[in-house]
Amino acid sequence: MMAVGRVAIVGLGLIGSSVARAIDERLPHMVVTGHDASAAVREQARDLGLCTAIVDDPAIAVTDADLVILAVPVGRMAEAAEAIAPGLKADAIITDVGSSKAGVAEALARTLPNHVIIPAHPVAGTENSGPAAGFASLFDGRWCIVTPGADVPEDALAALTGFWQGLGAKVDVMDAAHHDMVLAVTSHLPHLIAYTIVGTASELEEVTESEVIKYSAGGFRDFTRIAASDPVMWRDVFLANRDAVLATLQRFNEDLTALQQAIRRGDGDKLEDWFTRTRAIRRSIIEQGQDDAAPDFGRKH
Amino acid sequence: MMAVGRVAIVGLGLIGSSVARAIDERLPHMVVTGHDASAAVREQARDLGLCTAIVDDPAIAVTDADLVILAVPVGRMAEAAEAIAPGLKADAIITDVGSSKAGVAEALARTLPNHVIIPAHPVAGTENSGPAAGFASLFDGRWCIVTPGADVPEDALAALTGFWQGLGAKVDVMDAAHHDMVLAVTSHLPHLIAYTIVGTASELEEVTESEVIKYSAGGFRDFTRIAASDPVMWRDVFLANRDAVLATLQRFNEDLTALQQAIRRGDGDKLEDWFTRTRAIRRSIIEQGQDDAAPDFGRKH
Numbered sequence: 148m149m150a151v152g153r154v155a156i157v158g159l160g161l162i163g164s165s166v167a168r169a170i171d172e173r174l175p176h177m178v179v180t181g182h183d184a185s186a187a188v189r190e191q192a193r194d195l196g197l198c199t200a201i202v203d204d205p206a207i208a209v210t211d212a213d214l215v216i217l218a219v220p221v222g223r224m225a226e227a228a229e230a231i232a233p234g235l236k237a238d239a240i241i242t243d244v245g246s247s248k249a250g251v252a253e254a255l256a257r258t259l260p261n262h263v264i265i266p267a268h269p270v271a272g273t274e275n276s277g278p279a280a281g282f283a284s285l286f287d288g289r290w291c292i293v294t295p296g297a298d299v300p301e302d303a304l305a306a307l308t309g310f311w312q313g314l315g316a317k318v319d320v321m322d323a324a325h326h327d328m329v330l331a332v333t334s335h336l337p338h339l340i341a342y343t344i345v346g347t348a349s350e351l352e353e354v355t356e357s358e359v360i361k362y363s364a365g366g367f368r369d370f371t372r373i374a375a376s377d378p379v380m381w382r383d384v385f386l387a388n389r390d391a392v393l394a395t396l397q398r399f400n401e402d403l404t405a406l407q408q409a410i411r412r413g414d415g416d417k418l419e420d421w422f423t424r425t426r427a428i429r430r431s432i433i434e435q436g437q438d439d440a441a442p443d444f445g446r447k448h
Numbered sequence: 449m450m451a452v453g454r455v456a457i458v459g460l461g462l463i464g465s466s467v468a469r470a471i472d473e474r475l476p477h478m479v480v481t482g483h484d485a486s487a488a489v490r491e492q493a494r495d496l497g498l499c500t501a502i503v504d505d506p507a508i509a510v511t512d513a514d515l516v517i518l519a520v521p522v523g524r525m526a527e528a529a530e531a532i533a534p535g536l537k538a539d540a541i542i543t544d545v546g547s548s549k550a551g552v553a554e555a556l557a558r559t560l561p562n563h564v565i566i567p568a569h570p571v572a573g574t575e576n577s578g579p580a581a582g583f584a585s586l587f588d589g590r591w592c593i594v595t596p597g598a599d600v601p602e603d604a605l606a607a608l609t610g611f612w613q614g615l616g617a618k619v620d621v622m623d624a625a626h627h628d629m630v631l632a633v634t635s636h637l638p639h640l641i642a643y644t645i646v647g648t649a650s651e652l653e654e655v656t657e658s659e660v661i662k663y664s665a666g667g668f669r670d671f672t673r674i675a676a677s678d679p680v681m682w683r684d685v686f687l688a689n690r691d692a693v694l695a696t697l698q699r700f701n702e703d704l705t706a707l708q709q710a711i712r713r714g715d716g717d718k719l720e721d722w723f724t725r726t727r728a729i730r731r732s733i734i735e736q737g738q739d740d741a742a743p744d745f746g747r748k749h
């Protein structure tokens with residue numbers, strides 16, 4: 148297997164800084180250089196003691212790196228790739244952590260045509276942003292989906308897989324287009340719906356924002372968590388994965404219209420059937436270790 | 449103030465059994481009789497040691513009670529009220545814990561025309577159901593909304609307010625119709641949306657249910673919690689609060705269509721503006737103690 152001894156992380160937000168922390172804790176033999184396009188974020192990363200070194204120049208940050216991880220919003224991948232291009236080793240593996248994959252794969256292949264590129268997506272995160280929000284156990288037991296093109300050398304894929312497993316993640320290999328459809332359902336549509344309802348609730352005339360906040364424990368507060376996620380990251384995700392998001396949104400709209408009709412017509416059986424079916428899904432998610440079994444996600448009481 | 453010495457709880461699910469536990473812990477001088485229409489639930493309640501006594505006959509359960517709490521699905525309030533009517537003291541206060549109030553107020557006033565009725569709604573709960581799911585601290589720091597009619601004696605209202613405060617809740621007084629609009633936004637619409645998206649995700653052809661479960665940490669799993677709530681309770685809520693739910697749903701649909709258009713047109717500014725605005729709401733909810741400040745709701749990592 149290819150040895151990964153030096154890693155460069157470009158972008159030190161929630162995910163990038165969590166990768167840095169996880170390497171520090173679990174793969175401490177690795178040398179890690181970090182870079183962020185923002186001077187303020189680099190300063191914060193230095194104060195937090197992230198990485199072996201924080202480097203101002205992106206091309207210098209990646210010099211000698213065996214593995215380069217782009218952890219920037221998906222709309223900025225091409226720009227980040229251009230910035231590192233002059234410093235890349237010929238046999239460096241370039242990967243990313245973006246939430247959509249087909250567009251990123253295309254942008255990276257175009258910008259770095261002579262490099263090994265393996266797009267990847269660790270399906271993990273929190274609603275918090277920035278270098279201070281990261282933590283070493285973020286990827287523990289979570290899935291990292293890698294979407295290698297057909298021409299990726301096996302040893303490079305094995306090296307990236309081993310890297311993510313080293314950070315505690317489980318790895319799945321998938322076609323980029325299928326990834327984008329799966330994530331449209333499991334992540335992008337939920338975020339869009341959450342952003343929508345939180346916005347709707349805060350702009351009604353009949354109910355004040357202060358009432359929405361006070362009585363949010365009735366269910367609303369569950370939506371506010373993901374609607375507090377990074378706005379730029381999510382803007383880019385929806386623009387990059389437009390077709391899959393719009394396709395799943397159409398299915399959601401059909402189902403919502405059907406339930407709306409059931410309510411209007413007083414069709415209790417249809418509602419009860421639907422609500423009974425959805426219970427089973429949560430049970431499976433808990434059984435597979437993808438959520439907390441305690442009521443209220445384990446919130447304190 | 450009217451002294452509440454004996455309480456009867458009719459319906460021993462999540463909320464009823466939590467009330468029993470909270471009284472036991474915080475108002476231990478009170479004598480509590482419990483009843484549930486289901487013999488199996490009564491048996492379970494006895495095994496759990498809930499209440500001073502579990503009584504098979506609803507009319508006998510409420511004999512001598514100063515305060516009777518109906519904790520049944522809102523579609524069964526009238527039936528429960530009829531069942532207790534023969535046993536009620538003339539000056540007993542009748543209240544409930546239902547999630548919609550105008551319909552319940554009307555049903556109880558019709559069934560028990562000669563009694564003091566004060567509809568109430570503790571805005572608290574978890575996704576779990578049944579007598580074993582309850583716990584004493586469920587109402588701690590949560591709001592209980594009471595919706596008294598104009599003819600309710602002040603001392604009865606004070607007694608009910610004192611009771612809920614004794615269980616750890618904060619009490620607000622509100623018009624029943626306004627309650628139903630506020631809860632349509634903060635609770636009913638979120639549940640409807642969550643039920644819809646969980647159903648949609650589990651029925652797509654392009655993405656398997658097993659993929660939805662595996663990659664649910666991307667956001668989807670947040671919706672599954674409230675979509676695991678009691679199906680009968682929620683069927684009744686949507687039927688009882690139909691008009692307010694459909695009105696808020698219409699506003700949600702307008703906003704969703706606007707965001708859908710922004711995605712289709714590639715209008716990143718509109719998306720980023722919207723997503724920035726919704727962040728502030730979560731901050732307020734946390735500041736007001738209505739949710740956990742820890743990332744991921746404080747889930748274990």
